[in-house]
Amino acid sequence: MNQRRNLLGQLYLGAFLLYLFVPLVIMGGAAFNDNRLPSIYPWKGFTLRWFSDLFNDQVMWTSLVNTILVALAVVVISLPLGLAGAILVNSISGKVRGLLYGLLVAPILMPGAVIGISTLLFWNQFSVPSGLHLSVLGQVSYIAAFVMLLVLARLQSFDPALEEAALDLGASHGQVLRRILLPHLYPALGAGAAIAFFQSIENFNVTLFTRGTSNTLTVYVFSKVRSGITPTINALALILISVTIVCAIWYEISRRRAERRALALERA
Template sequence: MRKSNFLFHLYMVLFLIYMILPLVVMGGAAFNDSRFPSIYPWVGWTDRWFIELWKDTRMWVAFRNTILVALAVVAISIPIGTAAAILINSIAGSTRTVLYSLMVAPILTPGAVIGISTLLFWNTLNVPAGLHLSVLGQVSFIAAFVMLLVLARLQSFDRGLEEAALDLGASHAQVLRRILLPHLYPAIGAGAAIGFFQSIENFNVTLFTRGTYDTLTVYVFSKVRTGITPTINALALILIAVTLFCAIAYEVRRRAVARRG
């Protein structure tokens, strides 16, 4: 028993080192006064890479585009995914299987295929490439993530509450708004968060549909092609710090709600 505990803890330590060490090296390179993104040899501490990043107007434009696309993707994916989950949960038989397969299929499709297909389809309708096509391309698979989360939440919904409300004179719209949706809010919130971050990190679909516009992933890709500098390390460190802050804030809030409950 003691040996198995030792091996388990050893595995956890090695796993954490494997996951965290590259992030530490990447973050350290953002403070190294060297034009190459590395921590060895260590030239000295500097903040100039953050200053250069702050002055990079192209990066700020790409950041704005990324946020706008992500918000649009969430705004469209949430109602589509939620409606699909409610519909699939309410039917049975082969129709349910077919509809479920159609919704899940984009998740299994390579991003490059989705990007090219989106571009070719809308080009036949004389719709030019741009961020609007990036939104539509991303929605095609991100809505499926929302559907899966909401569908899982629906498994714990008591249909008797819905039937009781209808028997008492409530309309279907009232049942949806006052009974079903409040039960689904946690899954919808999780779907919105996943959709937002999935959109921000998306590259393949965006690359083929963006037209002449930049997003953060395309911006980083172009910087890598032309010669990476530690400004990319500075950007990555900021994104990681923001992500950790959001995760810690969520966990603190969750524990506070659990204590009150």
């Protein structure tokens, strides 16, 4: 019985991994196919022309730079807002806490198109023109809620007695925040920064309504799909996935080295 259960588990895991990685392999293979359609069938020969076209596509590179700049701005703004919201929600109790929590989480449940149009209409009342700055503000309005949820979950494991002891020993509230609370929240803040960055990069609906005349990568890819997509998109996706895999491997190696150093210090 256990052998059958293990076999079923392994088959499920294998099917799940195939479901995840086969589309990526097909997408990457299309970047090397000498065919104007982004597919691996029919195979018309190996080529690197799509990578050459990609590096010569200045509009795409400008869109990519805009996307990264917007994502970095979203991270910089979302982290303090999410941190402040989590600390505020965690510090109160009763019905007010539930009401405040619902209000702060509500933007996550709203469609991106509604957030984009609302952001555009609101700032137009103050004669603020559309552009990437409005894209940043529109994305922050719901991405900060993701950061807040991560920090709030981390706060559940924080011992308030540490804060009270530090205050009793003469520490100021700023010192308690910097030296006790923030070090405990660093893992959640790091995860929140990563989620905010990638949520911003893949955002389409909010950016489409607020970008003005500027392009981001998702909007540019959408315009290429309407006018005729080529495998240069596959080449760009393959490069981005390769960079992500390298960063993930580097992070895992660094984490394991840090664990080994920590164990060595404990033994010493």
